[in-house]
Amino acid sequence: MAAITLESVGKTYAGGVTAVHAIDLAIADGEFLVLVGPSGCGKSTLLRMIAGLETISSGAVKIGNRVVNQVEPAERDIAMVFQNYALYPHMSVRENLAYGLKNRGVPKDEIARRVAEAAKILEIGGFLDRKPRALSGGQRQRVAMGRAIVREPAAFLFDEPLSNLDAKLRVQMRGEIKQLQARLGTTSIYVTHDQLEAMTLAHRLVVLNGGRIEQVGTPLEVYRKPASTFVAAFIGSPAMNLLQAEVSGGRVRLGGASLPAPGAADGKVTLGLRPEDLQRTRPGAEGALLMNVAYVEELGAQRLVHGTVGGQSVVCAQPVESDLGDTLTLTADPAAVHLFDAASGKRLG
Amino acid sequence: MVENRRFLNLLAHLVLILGVAFVAFPVYIALIASTHGQNDFLSGLIPLLPGHDTIRNYSAMMTQGLASSGAPPLWLMLGNSLIMALSISIGKIAISIISAFAIVYFRFPGRMIAFWLIFVTLMLPVEVRILPTYKVVAELGMLNTYAGLTVPLIASATATFLFRQVFLTIPEELMEAARIDGAGPMKFFWDILLPLSRTNIAALFVILFIYGWNQYLWPLLVTTGTDHYTIVLGIKRMADIADQQPEWNFIMATVVLAMVPPVLVVIFMQRLFVKGLIETEK
Numbered sequence: 267m268a269a270i271t272l273e274s275v276g277k278t279y280a281g282g283v284t285a286v287h288a289i290d291l292a293i294a295d296g297e298f299l300v301l302v303g304p305s306g307c308g309k310s311t312l313l314r315m316i317a318g319l320e321t322i323s324s325g326a327v328k329i330g331n332r333v334v335n336q337v338e339p340a341e342r343d344i345a346m347v348f349q350n351y352a353l354y355p356h357m358s359v360r361e362n363l364a365y366g367l368k369n370r371g372v373p374k375d376e377i378a379r380r381v382a383e384a385a386k387i388l389e390i391g392g393f394l395d396r397k398p399r400a401l402s403g404g405q406r407q408r409v410a411m412g413r414a415i416v417r418e419p420a421a422f423l424f425d426e427p428l429s430n431l432d433a434k435l436r437v438q439m440r441g442e443i444k445q446l447q448a449r450l451g452t453t454s455i456y457v458t459h460d461q462l463e464a465m466t467l468a469h470r471l472v473v474l475n476g477g478r479i480e481q482v483g484t485p486l487e488v489y490r491k492p493a494s495t496f497v498a499a500f501i502g503s504p505a506m507n508l509l510q511a512e513v514s515g516g517r518v519r520l521g522g523a524s525l526p527a528p529g530a531a532d533g534k535v536t537l538g539l540r541p542e543d544l545q546r547t548r549p550g551a552e553g554a555l556l557m558n559v560a561y562v563e564e565l566g567a568q569r570l571v572h573g574t575v576g577g578q579s580v581v582c583a584q585p586v587e588s589d590l591g592d593t594l595t596l597t598a599d600p601a602a603v604h605l606f607d608a609a610s611g612k613r614l615g
Numbered sequence: 616m617v618e619n620r621r622f623l624n625l626l627a628h629l630v631l632i633l634g635v636a637f638v639a640f641p642v643y644i645a646l647i648a649s650t651h652g653q654n655d656f657l658s659g660l661i662p663l664l665p666g667h668d669t670i671r672n673y674s675a676m677m678t679q680g681l682a683s684s685g686a687p688p689l690w691l692m693l694g695n696s697l698i699m700a701l702s703i704s705i706g707k708i709a710i711s712i713i714s715a716f717a718i719v720y721f722r723f724p725g726r727m728i729a730f731w732l733i734f735v736t737l738m739l740p741v742e743v744r745i746l747p748t749y750k751v752v753a754e755l756g757m758l759n760t761y762a763g764l765t766v767p768l769i770a771s772a773t774a775t776f777l778f779r780q781v782f783l784t785i786p787e788e789l790m791e792a793a794r795i796d797g798a799g800p801m802k803f804f805w806d807i808l809l810p811l812s813r814t815n816i817a818a819l820f821v822i823l824f825i826y827g828w829n830q831y832l833w834p835l836l837v838t839t840g841t842d843h844y845t846i847v848l849g850i851k852r853m854a855d856i857a858d859q860q861p862e863w864n865f866i867m868a869t870v871v872l873a874m875v876p877p878v879l880v881v882i883f884m885q886r887l888f889v890k891g892l893i894e895t896e897k
Contacts, residue, residue: 346792
């Protein structure tokens with residue numbers, strides 16, 4: 267087990283395209299860090315640079331205290347779980363697990379011991395002698411993790427390991443990965459484009475956009491205080507409403523409506539309101555937002571009301587039993603009001 | 616399927632039987648002819664029922680050959696053909712799988728040029744380059760040797776191309792997983808690429824074995840002594856004699872024996888062969 271440190275790590279491809287811009291990041295020993303972002307944000311490239319599958323154009327990657335820029339993947343003491351599992355199709359599950367150890371010259375009885383142990387942890391003991399093609403998606407996923415576990419590496423690297431599973435299995439495996447990591451305490455870096463996966467798994471998550479870090483923080487920090495409109499829109503489901511508004515006199519104004527915004531400087535802003543933070547209030551309340559309802563999505567636990575406020579589209583979450591008219595009168599807590607610079611999208615205050 | 620009607624069933628069987636008869640009849644004729652004595656053919660009618668000279672014909676061909684047309688005993692020619700077919704198929708597979716490995720998995724200067732050069736030679740069949748090749752082989756003193764028979768036929772663009780396509784279907788993550796598992800390039804080749812290409816190798820082996828076994832033009836050029844005659848060459852020589860009736864019983868015995876090894880190869884490798892041609896999942 268080890269800490270991993272990235273010191274202004276960058277990746278520029280031969281064609282001159284920069285996929286990752288000088289990223290600084292310190293991952294503590296035993297931490298579960300999730301890299302999240304839309305496709306093309308450089309998260310996989312970053313992971314592959316840590317794994318040693320991509321060369322590092324600038325900066326340094328340290329695993330423990332060792333700079334590993336020039337070290338072969340096998341000698342970096344990491345294990346990786348791939349999106350398509352990358353199990354060796356012609357080898358049995360047992361051989362798949364043992365292959366890396368065999369190449370390292372681990373003695374036979376030690377290999378057998380570790381394989382048995384990993385099989386017990388992951389409950390794959392029943393099909394150690396089967397070929398990967400005879401396994402279901404979830405079982406293959408376990409075997410892929412088993413291959414990482416038997417190595418007893420300094421760090422696990424996960425590259426979107428759950429993307430190939432169906433929704434139900436994904437939730438189940440997500441829970442298992444979380445428990446497994448907590449139990450083994452191995453430093454883990456996990457790449458995903460699914461914000462829900464990121465929120466549920468991470469000790470800390472790193473939101474990437476265009477090869478740069480937008481925000482680093484615990485899931486709750488990122489959810490409660492998104493550093494930019496990008497993070498605000500990316501984390502949380504349904505996404506945060508982002509509205510063009512103006513601040514004057516300590517209130518953020520949106521057409522005729524206004525919400526308290528203590529301490530904000532006057533000027534144009536982007537107002538962020540989470541759907542779940544919008545509450546109904548009595549009609550005619552001072553400064554309330556008037557929402558024209560367009561349509562309603564029933565989710566069972568709640569309903570999502572889609573509509574417009576002052577011509578800008580807004581989603582708000584309402585209890586299922588609520589009776590809705592054509593217009594809703596909405597307000598929000600001052601603490602739930604997020605303000606972002608209208609030009610740069612950076613968080614204000 | 617279409618409806619299961621009696622008439623259609625009959626028709627389907629009739630067509631199939633005709634097809635089989637059409638293909639199998641010449642083989643049957645050859646088989647029957649090899650069981651008759653020399654005189655049974657003089658009438659000009661080909662017998663359709665087995666004769667009584669089977670053992671005599673075959674043992675004569677195996678032990679003595681057909682001296683009148685300069686053909687050595689069959690076991691020698693069968694041996695030569697076997698050596699040639701095996702060398703060509705094993706050599707081609709070995710060389711082309713290594714070339715494909717280099718082209719697909721290594722980044723080196725001139726990689727694409729190398730690939731295209733190999734690819735371009737696909738357009739040149741043996742017959743086109745046969746004269747320069749003959750000259751090279753002759754000047755290297757390889758006439759009438761096994762090396763001369765096989766080496767020029769070993770280089771193969773087709774097989775290289777085939778293995779390249781096979782390797783391209785193997786997911787890149789497999790190579791990356793192997794790298795993380797501590798397998799170097801050669802270990803990756805032995806432990807992962809070779810086993811994964813097993814069925815393709817088998818399919819290619821069958822095709823190449825038959826290709827090598829059926830070679831005629833090249834052995835005709837580079838062999839002058841009977842020591843290195845191949846069986847296909849021998850058949851041609853026996854049938855092609857001047858001023859004399861071809862001895863069909865002996866020729867057909869040779870033909871039947873010449874068919875046996877390719878048939879055995881196909882039978883024994885059929886399962887792998889079919890898998891290699893249809894399998895897509897890696």
